[in-house]
Amino acid sequence: MTSLQRAGGVAALAGAMVYVVGFTLMATMLNPGNTEAWGLAEKLAFVLERKTTFQLLNLFIYVFFGIVLVILTVVLHEHMKAKASVLMQIASSFGLIWAGLVIASGMVASVGLDAVAKLNAQDVAMAATAWPVIAAIQDGLGGGVEIAGGIWLLLVSAASLRTKTFPKLLDYLGLVVGLAGILTIAPMLRDLGAVFGVGQVFWFAAIGVLMLRGNGTQPVVPADARTS
Numbered sequence: 001m002t003s004l005q006r007a008g009g010v011a012a013l014a015g016a017m018v019y020v021v022g023f024t025l026m027a028t029m030l031n032p033g034n035t036e037a038w039g040l041a042e043k044l045a046f047v048l049e050r051k052t053t054f055q056l057l058n059l060f061i062y063v064f065f066g067i068v069l070v071i072l073t074v075v076l077h078e079h080m081k082a083k084a085s086v087l088m089q090i091a092s093s094f095g096l097i098w099a100g101l102v103i104a105s106g107m108v109a110s111v112g113l114d115a116v117a118k119l120n121a122q123d124v125a126m127a128a129t130a131w132p133v134i135a136a137i138q139d140g141l142g143g144g145v146e147i148a149g150g151i152w153l154l155l156v157s158a159a160s161l162r163t164k165t166f167p168k169l170l171d172y173l174g175l176v177v178g179l180a181g182i183l184t185i186a187p188m189l190r191d192l193g194a195v196f197g198v199g200q201v202f203w204f205a206a207i208g209v210l211m212l213r214g215n216g217t218q219p220v221v222p223a224d225a226r227t228s
Contacts, residue, residue, distance in 0.1 A: 004075055004078060005075065005079075005211050005214065006211075006212065007071055007075060008071065008072055008074075008075030008076065008079075008207075008211050009207075009208045009209070009210075009211030009212035010208070010212070011068040011069075011071040011072040011075065011208075012068075012072050012204045012205070012207040012208030012211060013204070013205060013208035013209070013212075014064075014068045014208075015065060015068050015069065015072065015200070015204040015208075016200075016201050016202075016204035016205040016208060018060065018061050018064060018065045018068070019061075019197055019198075019200060019201045019204070020201060021060065021061070022057065022060070022061040023197070023198075023201075025053075025057055026057075029050075029053070030050060030053065030054065030057070032046045039128070040128035040129070040131065040132065041124055041125070041128040043128075043131075044116065044120065044127060044128050044131050047113070047131075048113075048116075048117055048120060051113060051117060054109075054113060055109075055110045055113055055114075058106045058109040058110050058113075059106055059110060061106070062102045062103060062105050062106025062107075062109065062142065063102075063103050063106040063107065065102055066099040066100070066101075066102040066103035066106070067099075067103070069095065069098065069099040069102070070095075070096060070099045072095075072207075073092050073095030073096055073099065073152070074092070075211075076088075076091075076092075076095075076156055077089075077091075077092040077095075079163075079165055080156075080159045080160065080163045080165055082163075083162065083163045084159040084162050084163050087155055087158060087159045087162070088155075088156075088159050090155055091151075091152055091155035091156045091159060092152075094148050094149075094151045094152040094155065095152040095156070097148050098142070098148035098149045098152050101141050101142040101148055102141075102142040102149075104141050104142065105138050105139075105141040105142035106142075108134065108137055108138045108141060109134075109135075109138045112131075112134035112135075112137075112138070113134075115130075115134075116130055116131050116134065144184070144190065144193065145184050145185055145190075146180075146181035146182070146184045146193055146196045147181065147182050147184065147185045149178075149181050149196070149200075150177075150178045150179065150180065150181020150182035150183075150184070150196065151178065151181075151182060152178070153174050153177055153178035153181060153200070153203070154174065154175055154178030154179060154181075154182065155178075156174065156178075157170075157171045157172075157173075157174030157175045157178060158171075158175065160174070166206075166207065166210060167210075170203065170206050170207070170210075173199065173202065173203055173206075174203055176199065177195065177196055177199030177200060177203060180192040180193075180195040180196045180199065181193070181196040184196065
């Protein structure tokens with residue numbers, strides 16, 4: 001196993017861990033419960049009371065995830081570029097774009113929360129109005145529409161099918177999950193983001209285990225390179 005392959009495996013497992021930790025915290029200690037009767041001020045107050053926790057979570061699930069995504073994108077590109085050169089060039093471009101978007105999303109959420117907290121100390125109503133705007137910008141970058149990640153996952157899975165890098169069942173899962181991510185571009189299908197997120201937990205975890213075990217993940221080497 002090469003050090004590059006090991007780094008990719010660790011990055012993939014880290015990506016799966018990010019989703020699990022994020023889902024768990026949002027469903028437990030950061031879950032406000034029934035908020036139907038709440039106004040914008042009450043919702044913002046709940047967030048500001050847990051400001052540090054929300055900021056750390058945003059840095060973890062967006063910025064840290066973006067970093068490990070860059071590593072995994074580069075490793076997968078190196079593994080499959082020989083027999084799927086054009087496909088992997090396009091896929092890796094979208095992978096790096098996605099990484100940049102999620103990192104930017106996390107930074108907007110963190111800096112935006114600081115700005116809203118300062119504004120809230122002066123004018124609660126104005127802060128409650130500003131917070132949804134910042135949240136919308138964050139969602140637009142990488143929290144709500146998953147088209148960049150969906151395209152990356154779909155193309156990587158297609159490349160794997162061509163190069164026989166990973167098991168077909170995992171590739172088919174990647175195609176389905178990637179398509180779900182792409183379809184979040186349509187407002188009426190935005191809920192497919194949950195399918196994209198949950199599906200990626202299994203995909204990232206499986207990719208990580210396979211790469212660390214070295215099962216069928218050796219880089220594809222062209223015939224002329226093998227005989228030279």
